[in-house]
Amino acid sequence: xxxxxxxxxxxxxxxxxxxxxxxxxxxxxxxxxxxxxxxxxxxxxxxxxxxxxxxxxxxxxxxxxxxxxxxxxxxxxxxxxxxxxxxxxxxxxxxxxxxxxxxxxxxxxxxxxxxx
Amino acid sequence: xxxxxxxxxxxxxxxxxxxxxxxxxxxxxxxxxxxxxxxxxxxxxxxxxxxxxxxxxxxxxxxxxxxxxxxxxxxxxxxxxxxxxxxxxxxxxxxxxxxxxxxxxxxxxxxxx
Numbered sequence: 001x002x003x004x005x006x007x008x009x010x011x012x013x014x015x016x017x018x019x020x021x022x023x024x025x026x027x028x029x030x031x032x033x034x035x036x037x038x039x040x041x042x043x044x045x046x047x048x049x050x051x052x053x054x055x056x057x058x059x060x061x062x063x064x065x066x067x068x069x070x071x072x073x074x075x076x077x078x079x080x081x082x083x084x085x086x087x088x089x090x091x092x093x094x095x096x097x098x099x100x101x102x103x104x105x106x107x108x109x110x111x112x113x114x115x116x
Numbered sequence: 117x118x119x120x121x122x123x124x125x126x127x128x129x130x131x132x133x134x135x136x137x138x139x140x141x142x143x144x145x146x147x148x149x150x151x152x153x154x155x156x157x158x159x160x161x162x163x164x165x166x167x168x169x170x171x172x173x174x175x176x177x178x179x180x181x182x183x184x185x186x187x188x189x190x191x192x193x194x195x196x197x198x199x200x201x202x203x204x205x206x207x208x209x210x211x212x213x214x215x216x217x218x219x220x221x222x223x224x225x226x227x228x229x
Contacts, residue, residue, distance in 0.1 A: 042120075045216060108159060110159055
């Protein structure tokens with residue numbers, strides 16, 4: 001079984017709809033992240049969490065919200081989806097133990113979201 | 117200027133060739149550097165970390181030049197299975213503390229028969 005899972009894997013929705021993307025991990029990591037990937041722009045950080053109920057904005061948090069109610073789960077919500085939120089969304093966890101040169105991020109398989 | 121810049125490619129090389137990718141970063145305070153590999157429509161996966169002294173893992177060699185703020189990845193004896201996009205990744209500080217990874221847009225490699 002995969003260590004980091006995301007649901008759904010693909011989603012088509014309409015402008016104005018509220019949707020939630022789920023991320024679960026079995027790695028026991030405290031740190032979790034949500035990114036989006038767009039062609040030509042690389043991965044951009046949306047939100048991150050270092051512990052249960054710890055929430056921090058990334059570089060492109062507008063239009064998104066997150067929830068971290070358990071160590072293993074980190075959900076991303078689009079309250080009112082718009083077409084420019086069409087992207088590939090990745091959840092990641094990291095095994096940070098104090099040494100910045102050793103941190104590795106482990107990504108989920110991604111969710112392809114299309115907003116019409 | 118982008119925080120992390122890479123040549124998008126694609127680099128089309130024959131099997132067995134040696135290929136090198138470069139990446140430049142803008143934040144001189146960055147402390148850690150990585151190469152991730154991303155296959156088409158898949159998640160990124162860590163390929164290797166990059167240390168000041170350079171490091172090698174089989175056919176892959178990564179080097180860091182802090183003075184010029186660039187990172188390189190050398191792949192020797194390319195295999196068809198090396199075809200992927202290679203992401204240069206640099207750390208930066210998060211306001212809440214800890215490590216933020218800034219990703220380049222990636223360099224696409226296609227290894228051909």
